[in-house]
Amino acid sequence: MSSTTTGGAGAGEPTRRDFLYIAAVGIGAVGTAAAIWPFISQMNPSADVLALSSIEVDLSNIQTGMSVTVLWRGKPVFVRHRTQAEIDKAVADDKADLPDPATDESRVKKPEWLVMMGVCTHLGCVPLGQQGDYGGWFCPCHGSHYDTSGRIRKGPAPLNLPVPEYAFISDTRIKIG
Template structure:
């Protein structure tokens, strides 16, 4: 009587190949099954459309400011005067509650771009008011200077500078 043994080539059995093939097929099937669940977590088209905002700066006169919307938040775009720039530069940074130089907050000194939401409780500060020529939050009295830095009041941080870049001399892209 002869006994049969599995066919072996270099120590690998036919059954080993079947295990690897079945495991690979199972992994591909599992990935195909969970892909829709992962894909649905991506931002929708309307959210992606809000992720950046382009702003035309050509119509903003020196000394004036506009408010645009980026990701549902107001963003202040101020064309600063030389007096605004000098006032922002002349501040002793060590005396500020949230020390930050004016140069750290702007790309071009004449343009100040920042999210117009008070860092205390999320109110919208009023422009051109307060003791520092910047913004005043009427809810709890926070005052910001001409660089959007907190100078007085309960707000713990400066107004946030969003990510932005100059596409050319007259256009910025926020976000």
């Protein structure tokens, strides 16, 4: 008995059918990716959101003892040029019994500049500056008192005023975000 081969190609060699199968799967994969890409792309942040992701603040116009409030991501950020007395008081209060313990050094990059979110950690009100029992910030809505480093000292707020991500670009400019 003799063996016969059909189709003219050996058992291990690719055939025209194999090529058509691989080409069809490849074209299908590329087509699926092209169809899905707009749906994935629309989830990226828009240009106006990216523009708000960081801001620069000029510090040269802020005199010692003054504060400015800037908006970042739709929320107020307090930038305070602290006096030496405020810095000394904040450092002295590091050893006080704090509800949310944090040293003044851990909250600032340069002692004379305090940068923090201006949103009370109790219910999201905006505290008033240089008021309250500790000379820092006072939230009149529910009576939270913050010290000269923005740490909660008294009242219902559970946490310190948060410090956003920021960096000094130069001696007179910071970038928040």
